[in-house]
Amino acid sequence: MKTAVITGPKDNDFTIKVGNVNGTGSASANTLLMKVLFRMGIPVVAKNYFPSNIQGFPTWYEIRASENGYMARSGRIDVMLAMNAETYQKDLACVAPGGYLIYDSTWPRHNVLNRQDITILGVPLSQLCNDNFASSRARILMKNIAYVGVMAALLDLDMEVVRELLNQSFASKAQLLDANQLAIDLGYQYAKENFECPLPFKATAIGKTDDHIIIDGNTAAGLGCVFAGATLGAWYPITPSTSIMDAFRAFCDEYRKDPVTGLSNSCVIQAEDELSAIGMVLGASWNGARAFTSTSGPGISLMNEFLGYGYFAEIPAVLIDVQRCGPSTGMPTRVQQSDILSCAYASHGDTRHVLLFPANPAECFTMSVQAFDLAEQLQTPIIVVTDLDIGMNDWMCPDLQWDDNYQPDRGKVLGADELEKMESFHRYLDTDGDGIAYRTLPGTHAKGAYFTRGSGHNMYGAYTEDSDEYKEIVDRLLTKWETAKGFVPRPELHGTDKSGIGILSIGSCHDAVLEARDRLAEGGISLNYLRVRAFPFNSEVQEFLDAHDRIYVVEQNRDAQLRGLLLLETKVEQDKLVPVLHYDGLPLYARFITDAVRTDLSRGQAA
Amino acid sequence: MTYMRRPSVVHPGLPHNDLGLSARDYEGGISTLCAGCGHDSVTSALVQTLFELNIPPHRVAKLSGIGCSSKTPAYFASASHGFNSVHGRMPSVATGANSVNRDLHYIGVSGDGDSLSIGFGQLCHAIRRNVNMLYVIDNNGVYGLTKGQFSASADVGTTAKKGEVNIQPPIDACLTALTMGCTFVARSFSGDKQQLVPLLKAGLTHKGFALIDIVSPCVTFNDHLGSTKSYDFTRQHYHPTIHTDFIPPAEEITVSSEDGDTISVELHDGSRVVLKKTDEQYDPTDRNSAYAYLQKHTAAQEVVTGLLFIDEAKPDMHETHMVVEQPLIDIDFDTLCPRRSALEKIQNRFR
Numbered sequence: 001m002k003t004a005v006i007t008g009p010k011d012n013d014f015t016i017k018v019g020n021v022n023g024t025g026s027a028s029a030n031t032l033l034m035k036v037l038f039r040m041g042i043p044v045v046a047k048n049y050f051p052s053n054i055q056g057f058p059t060w061y062e063i064r065a066s067e068n069g070y071m072a073r074s075g076r077i078d079v080m081l082a083m084n085a086e087t088y089q090k091d092l093a094c095v096a097p098g099g100y101l102i103y104d105s106t107w108p109r110h111n112v113l114n115r116q117d118i119t120i121l122g123v124p125l126s127q128l129c130n131d132n133f134a135s136s137r138a139r140i141l142m143k144n145i146a147y148v149g150v151m152a153a154l155l156d157l158d159m160e161v162v163r164e165l166l167n168q169s170f171a172s173k174a175q176l177l178d179a180n181q182l183a184i185d186l187g188y189q190y191a192k193e194n195f196e197c198p199l200p201f202k203a204t205a206i207g208k209t210d211d212h213i214i215i216d217g218n219t220a221a222g223l224g225c226v227f228a229g230a231t232l233g234a235w236y237p238i239t240p241s242t243s244i245m246d247a248f249r250a251f252c253d254e255y256r257k258d259p260v261t262g263l264s265n266s267c268v269i270q271a272e273d274e275l276s277a278i279g280m281v282l283g284a285s286w287n288g289a290r291a292f293t294s295t296s297g298p299g300i301s302l303m304n305e306f307l308g309y310g311y312f313a314e315i316p317a318v319l320i321d322v323q324r325c326g327p328s329t330g331m332p333t334r335v336q337q338s339d340i341l342s343c344a345y346a347s348h349g350d351t352r353h354v355l356l357f358p359a360n361p362a363e364c365f366t367m368s369v370q371a372f373d374l375a376e377q378l379q380t381p382i383i384v385v386t387d388l389d390i391g392m393n394d395w396m397c398p399d400l401q402w403d404d405n406y407q408p409d410r411g412k413v414l415g416a417d418e419l420e421k422m423e424s425f426h427r428y429l430d431t432d433g434d435g436i437a438y439r440t441l442p443g444t445h446a447k448g449a450y451f452t453r454g455s456g457h458n459m460y461g462a463y464t465e466d467s468d469e470y471k472e473i474v475d476r477l478l479t480k481w482e483t484a485k486g487f488v489p490r491p492e493l494h495g496t497d498k499s500g501i502g503i504l505s506i507g508s509c510h511d512a513v514l515e516a517r518d519r520l521a522e523g524g525i526s527l528n529y530l531r532v533r534a535f536p537f538n539s540e541v542q543e544f545l546d547a548h549d550r551i552y553v554v555e556q557n558r559d560a561q562l563r564g565l566l567l568l569e570t571k572v573e574q575d576k577l578v579p580v581l582h583y584d585g586l587p588l589y590a591r592f593i594t595d596a597v598r599t600d601l602s603r604g605q606a607a
Numbered sequence: 608m609t610y611m612r613r614p615s616v617v618h619p620g621l622p623h624n625d626l627g628l629s630a631r632d633y634e635g636g637i638s639t640l641c642a643g644c645g646h647d648s649v650t651s652a653l654v655q656t657l658f659e660l661n662i663p664p665h666r667v668a669k670l671s672g673i674g675c676s677s678k679t680p681a682y683f684a685s686a687s688h689g690f691n692s693v694h695g696r697m698p699s700v701a702t703g704a705n706s707v708n709r710d711l712h713y714i715g716v717s718g719d720g721d722s723l724s725i726g727f728g729q730l731c732h733a734i735r736r737n738v739n740m741l742y743v744i745d746n747n748g749v750y751g752l753t754k755g756q757f758s759a760s761a762d763v764g765t766t767a768k769k770g771e772v773n774i775q776p777p778i779d780a781c782l783t784a785l786t787m788g789c790t791f792v793a794r795s796f797s798g799d800k801q802q803l804v805p806l807l808k809a810g811l812t813h814k815g816f817a818l819i820d821i822v823s824p825c826v827t828f829n830d831h832l833g834s835t836k837s838y839d840f841t842r843q844h845y846h847p848t849i850h851t852d853f854i855p856p857a858e859e860i861t862v863s864s865e866d867g868d869t870i871s872v873e874l875h876d877g878s879r880v881v882l883k884k885t886d887e888q889y890d891p892t893d894r895n896s897a898y899a900y901l902q903k904h905t906a907a908q909e910v911v912t913g914l915l916f917i918d919e920a921k922p923d924m925h926e927t928h929m930v931v932e933q934p935l936i937d938i939d940f941d942t943l944c945p946r947r948s949a950l951e952k953i954q955n956r957f958r
């Protein structure tokens with residue numbers, strides 16, 4: 001077996017990490033740096049590691065330029081911009097051998113804080129800004145912009161693009177534009193005069209980002225809800241899901257508000273808690289609207305009772321769960337995929353929920369639309385299970401697509417005319433044999449009235465405590481579950497190798513898995529890869545499990561929840577599934593997977 | 608089948624309302640509550656209310672939580688959709704339903720356990736949002752369905768059937784509602800249909816959240832000596848402070864104002880409530896005075912009843928959320944979806 005080469009940075013293939021203190025306005029500088037690369041046609045992804053605190057805590061921003069378009073965290077840092085004295089030691093340690101560290105040399109560093117295997121470059125950023133800007137606020141803010149100037153020189157960034165971006169950002173604020181341009185120049189000039197520019201790796205325009213956008217998953221999901229025709233968003237604020245409703249509201253204000261009256265075609269209600277938020281969604285969906293809520297793990301815990309109600313009383317609902325690091329409050333600003341099981345079986349009793357697993361912001365858009373169709377087709381809550389990495393980080397994605405011929409699928413809903421012609425209506429009759437009964441909406445017709453309840457009911461919708469009648473209902477729900485398998489998005493298969501070794505993964509692991517697969521292939525290990533995109537698992541998942549002898553199940557939680565779900569819901573043998581678990585709260589990176597696979601394979605050879 | 612449907616026998620002589628419907632058309636399934644349960648009287652008052660208000664049954668949405676009281680929406684208006692939700696969470700379901708279809712008549716039925724314990728938060732927030740609905744609390748001082756434990760409305764010193772004494776102070780639904788900004792606050796007694804029906808009519812017609820706290824005795828667990836929610840106790844301490852008449856839009860006001868002052872409040876659809884005070888000090892349009900009066904008389908163990916407070920002017924949820932007049936469910940998809948051209952424009956911000 002060939003060992004894989006760990007490649008260092010190259011042109012258009014490097015990672016920059018910026019260490020800041022939060023609340024100092026570094027976000028716009030960091031975004032600017034990332035956007036310059038993007039506009040130069042270099043695929044780029046940004047990972048923001050921020051604290052669960054408003055001001056004064058350390059925060060990091062990682063920008064990965066990747067000619068091949070890998071959107072996962074790179075797992076190595078080539079340039080560290082160490083702007084936070086407090087984390088300097090840690091930041092110094094994280095730089096890959098041969099890499100660079102840039103710090104504010106206005107204040108000299110202690111000798112101890114040194115490394116021989118990297119290059120340390122001091123730039124008197126504070127000094128430069130103090131000399132050139134009057135207000136203390138400007139001095140702090142412009143220091144950030146100045147390091148973008150330094151990076152522009154070191155990476156040979158296209159200064160035209162930098163100017164263009166500044167012009168756009170400050171189109172109506174000439175004063176700010178001048179200040180920002182000056183700050184860029186200060187950093188740029190200093191680097192040019194004092195260092196050898198560019199570095200051995202630099203940015204060169206390659207035109208690989210045409211027809212792509214930079215977007216975070218929450219914005220994309222909020223946009224999807226607008227396009228799907230949702231009219232009620234009910235929510236309770238929680239990181240990392242909040243920006244979904246922010247986006248939904250902003251797009252609704254833009255596209256659904258009467259400019260004269262100020263009245264809107266949609267309603268956003270900030271609920272008193274998550275129980276109420278999901279209750280509102282069920283009430284609105286029962287009434288025939290497309291309604292959704294967004295939350296994260298703690299909210300899922302609270303919504304359990306109502307989710308069981310939605311399942312049993314068969315009410316559509318859309319819920320977007322942006323997973324964060326649990327258990328309990330956990331680490332709210334760190335990522336995990338640890339709600340898989342709690343979403344799949346949310347609530348007491350025999351409940352199972354349809355889950356969709358987007359892998360990137362583009363899929364957040366498409367799947368949020370799909371979720372509304374599925375919810376109405378299947379008359380049940382649909383949970384879009386995304387995570388903080390997808391939801392809050394800026395990813396490069398192909399342009400979002402929209403077909404103007406799209407019409408919402410409202411599922412089996414009887415209108416007034418149909419009811420008028422019917423002898424009688426009964427809510428839970430499986431007339432089509434697919435486990436999905438016809439429903440009616442309040443206000444339509446007296447014949448359509450029925451009493452929605454979470455207590456035992458029979459197929460006529462009436463209260464029951466009769467064993468046979470009860471079983472009829474819960475067994476039909478299983479039929480519906482089988483139907484759902486044909487409705488949900490199919491898994492995505494990569495590779496048709498005969499090696500018998502596979503990787504199975506989910507959601508935001510996707511890009512790291514793709515990259516790991518490429519690296520392993522270079523070392524002579526070929527693996528087929530199946531990305532599960534929904535629960536229930538359909539036959540293609542079973543086929544993949546059957547076709548491989550050893551399958552690495554890659555996921556981001558401690559307890560191998562996806563693996564557990566596969567064991568419960570498919571006919572796979574336990575020993576076949578090798579867990580590869582990353583759960584420290586930071587996004588997964590390819591080397592974590594390649595190391596795990598190599599170790600496991602060599603262990604197998606030794607035995 | 609284990610559920611009971613009422614036999615559909617038509618009595619030719621029954622009176623009909625403007626829609627040509629008889630009171631029978633507003634009835635529901637046969638009640639499975641204990642014989643004599645106060646909740647059944649509330650149900651029959653609701654039947655009369657809907658019948659007399661000429662509301663098409665299918666334009667009514669009935670919602671409830673969990674409890675004996677919350678079962679009652681199954682016992683009236685079987686031609687209306689019903690939503691028997693989970694314990695204490697009906698207000699959120701009603702809020703969501705109402706937010707997307709403001710044209711239905713929403714009736715929530717709850718219990719003192721459902722509303723004042725597990726669902727207290729949701730009740731307060733629905734009041735705060737001024738959700739346009741009638742919200743009835745069948746208040747019996749106990750959890751009937753779980754066999755008679757004290758509820759949060761039980762008075763200190765009340766004894767349970769088996770002798771246990773309640774030590775936790777009560778929460779008064781009407782005082783709470785007044786504090787939360789409720790725009791229609793009333794109290795009544797399931798045994799006084801004369802008073803109850805006009806209150807229900809006014810509450811259902813009121814634009815905003817109308818709370819009616821109805822003492823509704825639980826004959827099985829809380830109708831004994833030592834209970835302050837029994838028929839006997841309530842009758843002895845019954846104190847109708849404000850006599851309420853409901854006058855539909857077209858009718859003339861013929862109520863005389865012999866005893867005490869008469870106040871007439873116009874509701875948004877042109878109907879009126881005529882309030883006759885039995886106590887001169889009382890002003891049902893002044894929240895503070897209503898609160899002070901209620902607190903004083905409740906402390907004296909009087910069951911103060913009638914329409915205690917009304918404010919018809921406060922904006923409801925739709926107005927505060929700046930939502931269009933048209934029910935959101937009636938807006939067609941092409942209006943809601945920004946379309947491809949808009950998506951392209953939006954995406955240019957992300958380049």
Ligand SMILES: Cc1ncc(C[n+]2csc(CCOP(=O)(O)OP(=O)(O)O)c2C)c(N)n1
Nearest residue numbers: 674675676694718719720721749750751752
């Ligand atoms: C989450 C939850 N906890 C507990 C219960 C059990 N439970 C059912 S009804 C009820 C109390 C109902 O009291 P109230 O609302 O006063 O109604 P009543 O029966 O007195 O009319 C309780 C505690 C439940 N159904 N759900």
Ligand code: SF4
Nearest residue numbers: 641644675751825826
């Ligand atoms: S237990 Fe009490 S509240 Fe329940 S039905 Fe019987 S009398 Fe009514």
Ligand SMILES: [Mg+2]
Nearest residue numbers: 718719747749
């Ligand atoms: Mg009770």
